[in-house]
Amino acid sequence: MIASIKKIALVGGTHGGELTGIFLIKKFKQYPHLIQRYGFESIAFISNEKAVEVGTRYIDIDLNRAFNCQDLKNPQLINYEQSLAKKIAQRIQQEKIDLVIDLHSTTSNMGLTVILHGDNPDLLKMAGYLTQTNSKVRILQHELNKQSSYLISSAELGVTIEVGAVANGVLDAKLFQETENLVYAILDYLEADKKGQPLPVPPSFTYYSAIGTVDYPRNEQGKIQAMIHPQLQFQDYQPLNPGNPIFITFDGEEIFYQGDETVYPVFINEAAYYEKGTAMCLTKAVRN
Numbered sequence: 001m002i003a004s005i006k007k008i009a010l011v012g013g014t015h016g017g018e019l020t021g022i023f024l025i026k027k028f029k030q031y032p033h034l035i036q037r038y039g040f041e042s043i044a045f046i047s048n049e050k051a052v053e054v055g056t057r058y059i060d061i062d063l064n065r066a067f068n069c070q071d072l073k074n075p076q077l078i079n080y081e082q083s084l085a086k087k088i089a090q091r092i093q094q095e096k097i098d099l100v101i102d103l104h105s106t107t108s109n110m111g112l113t114v115i116l117h118g119d120n121p122d123l124l125k126m127a128g129y130l131t132q133t134n135s136k137v138r139i140l141q142h143e144l145n146k147q148s149s150y151l152i153s154s155a156e157l158g159v160t161i162e163v164g165a166v167a168n169g170v171l172d173a174k175l176f177q178e179t180e181n182l183v184y185a186i187l188d189y190l191e192a193d194k195k196g197q198p199l200p201v202p203p204s205f206t207y208y209s210a211i212g213t214v215d216y217p218r219n220e221q222g223k224i225q226a227m228i229h230p231q232l233q234f235q236d237y238q239p240l241n242p243g244n245p246i247f248i249t250f251d252g253e254e255i256f257y258q259g260d261e262t263v264y265p266v267f268i269n270e271a272a273y274y275e276k277g278t279a280m281c282l283t284k285a286v287r288n
Ligand SMILES: [Zn+2]
Pocket: 014, 015, 018, 104, 105
């Protein structure tokens, strides 16, 4: 419950090349008063210092897939990120952090995406409030299950922020400032709640619920055989209808979306997802 939040952690650098969150967290560490609000405590930390230093997404494995409950208890998993995940999870428990806000960036045109894991109604209301603060705010909802291995799953409540499009290793000043303002809007919303003066939530708003992923067409060796279709590039959160072009081969042959209903793709052509076998995630639009 939002009302019972006593301590928040703002986290950046879970992926070492995502500079927006990294430089924001550095700023918050230097000027901690920026994130202090009435009614709860806020701390800020870089989660994967070594990857940040090297300027790479991760050292051994993706840190944001290393927080599975079973994996955290498994003493045989000791590579860099596996060990780091155990330390971070322990810290979140020991410091009694109720809410983690993990700041990411993406090469996809995701605007200011607020990812909710699960269906906590309080967080959904907060996200609804955020859609009024900047027209680029989108709400993406994922199911949270026992296999969840995201960093945010180590706290009771978690929100992942994905901003883009921006390349890895690149700072975009406008996106930096918009992300900063989004963080303040979250803190202000929680503070107003603590003061018993809740900020207005729109009576109705749209969120996008994840329904699956689509991989690139591949050959038997697993090598990709086509690219994101130019008409789909940067069209995150736009409707994709059955029969619309989705991929194009290196010979220029178009491949069309075969589904039987309109979907709203996100994470289209995210650089880090080539290795995960994900060309895009599909969502359905839900009117709340
Ligand atoms: Zn990331």
